[in-house]
Amino acid sequence: MTTGERLRIAYSPCPNDTFVFDALAHGRVPDAPALDVTFADIDVTNGMAERGEYDVLKVSYAVLPYVLDTYALLPCGGALGRGCGPLVLTRDGGPTDLTGRTVAVPSEKSTAYLLFRLWAADTVPGGVGEIVVMPFHEIMPAVRDGKVDAGLVIHEARFTYQNYGLRKLADLGEHWESTTGLPIPLGAIIAKRDLGAPTLTALAAALRTSVQLAWENPEASRPYVREHAQEMDPSVADQHIGLYVNEFTADLGPDGYAAVRGLLTRAAAEGLLPPLGPQALTFP
Incomplete structure (x- = not known):
């Protein structure tokens, strides 16, 4: 990635995504890669990932086995949680x-x-x-x-x-x-492997900082959340953020990775997904 080049990213207009990405998308994270943001529902971003169309995407964990040759799973920024299942x-x-x-x-x-x-x-x-x-x-x-x-x-x-x-x-x-006994893996942040390890590492660090800034000053993200929340009631948007933005958003950690591998392994055993390679979740 060359200096001044912007990463093409697509994520949903849902409150948890706009809350997480607000500081990063608006240039409030020092030394972070610049982003060119597109909003799309997750079924659309899943297709983008399968076609390799964007540098960074928010996708369903269910699509990972199909795209991990091209994309790396970032260890932060996604949605896992407890008490928030379908x-x-x-x-x-x-x-x-x-x-x-x-x-x-x-x-x-x-x-x-x-x-x-x-x-x-x-x-x-x-x-x-x-x-x-x-x-x-x-x-x-x-x-x-x-x-x-x-x-x-x-x-x-x-x-x-x-x-x-x-x-x-x-x-x-x-x-x-x-x-x-594990949290529920819902949405993942992935980035193209060919961006290179330094860019991937910098992106993950910037995303963690964006999450931390949102937690420290939630009012700063409120206009961005409201703008894209599709007429959602503000109290529902706050509940949405409270459910889906948590410690696993800041860092998957051992339980987060165990949840992801557990879901994909169980699904593969039922014939719902192709099997996951042993190094598929390695970052970067």
């Missing part, structure tokens, strides 16, 4: 057993979907029925209106699903944590 929802009076049932999901290449399939393997011995992929914002209305039997939801839907007359059939995070 939910399986049905309408009031809906089914309590998903055997043969139709389930709406936002993506089949997502951590949420992997957690759903691992949960179903443990708890739905007859197997679920048809999987219907639909835009995230359409899932709760579709469950409410009886178009599908159940829906897999993430993020702020944890706080709003009761407004649709829905009930929680399963908390996939609780299932994951009770069976592994």
